[in-house]
Amino acid sequence: MSAKWPLIVGVAALLLALGVFAWVTDAPAYLGHEPQTCNNCHVMDSQYENWYHAAHERFTDCTDCHLPHQNILAYYLYKGYSGMKDVVSFTMKTYPVAIRANEQTDKIVQANCIRCHSDTVESILIGAQPFERYCWDCHRSVAHGARGFSLYPSQHKENGK
Amino acid sequence: MKKYTTFILIGIIILLAAVLIGVLIYLKNQPPQTRGFEPLVEIAAFEPDSSKWGLNFPNQYATLLKTEANATPTTYGGSEKFSHLVKDPRQVILFMGYPFSKDYNEERGHGNALADVNATRRVTETTHATCYSCKSSNNPALWNELGLEGYDAMLFSEIAPRLTETIGCANCHEAGTMRLIVTNPSLENALKAQGLDWRTYTRQEMRALVCANCHVEYYMVGDKKILTFPWANGTRIEQIIDYYDEIGFSDWKYPGAGTPMLKAQHPEYEMFTAGSTHYAAGVSCADCHMPYVRDGAMKYSSHNIHSPLLDPEPACGQCHTDVDYVLGRVATIQAEVYAAKLATEDALVDAIAAIQTAAAVADVDPILLDAALTLHRHAQFRWDFVSAENSMGFHNPEYALSILAEATNLARQAQMKAVQAAHAPSLLDTGSYYTLPSVPTPVP
Secondary structure: OOOHHHHHHHHHHHHHHHHHHHHHHOHHHHHOOOHHHHOOOHHHHHHHHHHHOOHHHHOOOHHHHHOOOOOHHHHHHHHHHHHHHHHHHHHOOOOOOOOOOOHHHHHHHHHHHHHHHHHHHHHHHOOOOOOOOOHHHHOOOOOOOOOOEEOOOOOOOOOOO | OHHHHHHHHHHHHHHHHHHHHHHHHHHHOOOOOOOOOOOOOOOOOOOOOHHHHHHHOHHHHHHHHHHHHOOOEOOOOEOOOOEHHHHOOHHHHHOOOOHHHOOOEOOOOHHHHHHHHHHOOOOOOOOEHHHHOOOOOOHHHHHHHHHHHHHHHOEHHHHHHHOOOOOOHHHOEOOOOOOEOOOOHHHHHHHHHOOOOHHHOOHHHHHHHHHHHOOOOOEEEOOOOEEEOOOOOOOOHHHHHHHHHHHOOOOEEEOOOOEEEOOOOOOHHHHHHOOOHHHHOOOOHHHHHOOEEEEOOEEEEOOOOOOHHHOHHHHHOOOOOOHHHHHHHHHHHHHHHHHHHHHHHHHHHHHHHHHHHHHHOOOOOHHHHHHHHHHHHHHHHHHHHHHOOOOOOOOOHHHHHHHHHHHHHHHHHHHHHHHHHHOOHHHHOOOHHHHOOOOOOOOO
């Protein structure tokens, strides 16, 4: 028996363990864009419910607004960074009671508002007035509805998901 | 020695991997954590008493209670108990020989369902328990205990003492998980007949499907009066008519000619899901009839289910920015459907007058007369599919108008067939409704 065998068995065991880890944690889902995946974490219940019942639900997923879309690299880099940040803050219980968007998120969301609504806001963007507000400074309720806390109504997830 | 080291190393690796995988699988099999809220009280399965559910969901329960007092009319419907027969006496003629010609009131809110079914004059000593199927939150427990057949085989008066609650939480929700479920076994059967299973429906689809527990076309099968939805061929109007023709079903025989008539119930679900623009856009019944509202800091789906026209801001305004424009469109659509519906009724009354006269002619051609009766049956069911549906066409305007157009066409054909059958061109007269001596006005 050669000394290669521990290495081969080790790599095989590692791959197997990783596979089981991916299956147990439903890791592949996090590469996608299903809003139910973001809502795997119950701290997102209220955000999810508010979005579900507001008008943007028909047209957008969480990732459409909350991740950068200028290119696929930026998209996945930020997705990874943002996801790991959430894992750490959830595991260490360091997330705030009232979760608010930080400045970085604000910029990403703003760019995404413009990405879809560029025709509508073109005249503002090229206008003489300085453009230094966020869309939602005025359009408060478009994405997550009017402010308020939403109870997740039940203890089930999407049927078939 | 080296040989042993290799074996030991491999053993350790396998052991570590096995332990790690074991731990992961153990974690996978942990019960899912409680989501959303901690219930104050445990709700038993099929709990009929909505006030108990209300301890956990005070906002939803408080708004549900409003369905009892909310009696606001809209232009064509709403929740006020007015008589359709007084408002439109043509319907006394159209339903001649059937209890609907005696008592046909606009339905009120869910909170009055049980009281109103107990009060209707359409119920007699021979009426079956089936007529309670959509009137009480006691039903899911009773269906579970008696089965659909056992429930429907009982008499209305027999089961009455067991029905203490009006429509409530248990009619749509599963205790414990609170998820939306199909509770009416007839809906379960009707879906199965089409190869469908509600358990595969998404949450948004369920927010419309639970309404189909009741807001559908149905009939009763056999002596046991088993509640059945005529959906085996599909839920479109032609498919439902084909279904009834195939089994030779009729609700009543029209007096005089003995036409085998069909009565449409309240096919809201069939109308809305037949490719309406809102349905195609992914809108559910609950989006408009149970809008997401805010009370203080809390947001929840209003359970004060009523016409969105009574509170259009949260109902329509969630998607449509110009609510006044939307209300104007609704008014236009409904006025057009109403006008088309009255035109169909006039055609039906003319057809009925011609058929009645033709049937009394001694040498009437029986084959042509029979064709006229079939045309009348099909025309009137189409008309009723729109008339009995609670939205004056708004749930699916194009579909409603196309059904009425075909109903008018068939009604005029029925009249012409009657003329041919009786060899009497004078029966081609139109506007017979307006020349009737007087239509008996029923007591409201």
